[in-house]
Amino acid sequence: MPVVEPFAAKSPYELVVGDDGRVDVRREGRHVAEARLAPRPAWYDRVTPSGRPMHRIATMQGTVLAVYAGSVCEFWVRSEHRPARENCRFCSVGLNLGADDDPAKTEEEILATVHAARREHPLAYVDFNCGHADDGGHLDRLLPVVARVKRETGLLVGVQTPPHPDRARWAALRTAGVNRVSFCFELFDPERFREVCPGKHRVHGQRAYLDAVETCLALGREGPRGEPWVVNGEMVAGLEPPAATIAGIDWLVARGAVPTVCVFRPLVGTDLAHVAPPRPEVVRPVFATLYERCVAAGLPVGAAHDVRPSLVLLAEECRDLVDDPEVRRRLRPAERRLALRRGVLRAALAARRVASAALRAPRGPRVPGSPTAP
Ligand code: SF4
Incomplete structure (x- = not known):
């Protein structure tokens, strides 16, 4: 809460x-x-064919079905090679995983849950999120399951993962029909990145996140026809000077990537629990700039209908934070163009949802005693 x-x-x-x-x-x-x-959702209380409750496999966020794939982010795990945790200081993933969500999920369990959710909701898309894996195998493990979700449902699919140096891995996701890739470099100020995200700094370095954004943007022309392709860069406002976050927004928008920004919240139990959250007047210009830059650049913000993640303020939600009348006047023509484009994209996505709903979802084996069993 x-x-x-x-x-x-x-x-x-x-x-x-x-x-x-x-x-x-x-x-x-x-x-x-x-x-x-x-x-x-009613499907939260159903169970997968292996007997696990589906609420431990995925979570509904508005019309987005969110799946934390893989095991716990290994920046949280001490080992011979990692005597101290290297998690991002604001992060609570290692505190929560296992409480609400199961760390090891099979492909069959994920597919059964996606189909159950799809039967009950008009899903906008399925979003896969995974943390750091020491063996660097995160994309290899994700590819089969995201490809199968795409193939069996036709839904929009996104992945949020650490960077990977092999361009071919990203190209394979694009070929499989993945629609969104997202890279969380969190802080644009390199020094703050090093301080707040020690694991990301040691293993990847901030540059690897920015390189991954550029690599994936270049794949836009290579994917299956008719499959949208969006590259996101994710940041946290309130842990670096606003000018640094705005510089990150500008860096992304200049390349055609869509920034997503959340506000730092000092969550109970995290390493930064003692730090005060930013004052609204400090972060407000960041979000006003987010809206202004995305709209002025003609980025397709707000195209997917009814996407309501709980933690992130989307660019299209920040319009009312722009209070400079001159900026609002200047943005009007771009807003009209965006509204037209958004209408076309939403119509295409709505047609896709209807087509997807018409696909008969496999029901999987019946499990005695399960609410899914007749
Ligand atoms: S990479 Fe950082 S933010 Fe992401 S799950 Fe791991 S510790 Fe948390």
């Missing part, structure tokens, strides 16, 4: 939950917005 950390108590906002589940967001006692908790 986003309200358990001590800093949340200092928020000027108050959440009041009504009997009907509606959440009234108030400021100084006055209503400012209404929210509703996402309903728990």
Whole structure:
């Protein structure tokens, strides 16, 4: 929950939950917005053919089905070669994995869960996320499962992984129909990157993340016809000067990559739990710039309908943070072009969802005692 950390108590906002589940967001006692908790998907309580509850295989985030693939990020694991943890200091993955989510998932379990979720929701896409693996085999392990999800469902598929020096590995993902690759270099200031992400710095170096962005952008012309291809660079605002994060946004946009930025939150149990979150007025210009740069560059932000990740502010959600009237006026023609393009893309994606829903999903073997068994 986003309200358990001590800093949340200092928020000027108050959440009041009504009997009907509606959440009234108030400021100084006055209503400012209404929210509703996402309903728990029914498939969460079903089990895979191997007997594992599906809520331990994947998570719904709006219309995105998120799968943490592979075992725990090995930056969290001490070993002969890693006497001390090297996890990113803000990260909570090593604290949570195993509590909500199973670290080892088979291809069959993932496929069964994707099909179950797809039968219940109009999924926008399936997003695979994996942390660091010391053997560098993350892409080799992902490729078969993402290719199979693509083949069996036709859904949009994304992967968020560490960089890999072999261009052929990325080309194979593109050929398999993957639609989005995402690289989390977190901080654009090289010194802060080194301090906050010691494992990423030692094993890859910030340059490897930027190189991976450029390598994958160049693959845009090589993929299957009609399959969109987006390259993301992900950053955290609030752990470096705003000018550094804005420089990172500019670096990505200049190359045609889409920046995604979240706000640093000092989560309970993490190495930076004692650090204050950034003040809104400090990070607001970062998000206003994110919107301005993406729209001015004609990047396809907001193309996939109803994508609502819980941690990241998407560029298209930041429009109201642009308060300079001159910037708003200047962006209007680009916004009109983007709205047209977005309409075309959404129509194409909606047609794809309808076609995908028409595909008969394999149901897998029946498991006695399982809610999926008749
Ligand atoms: S690479 Fe860093 S941010 Fe990603 S899971 Fe590992 S420790 Fe966390």
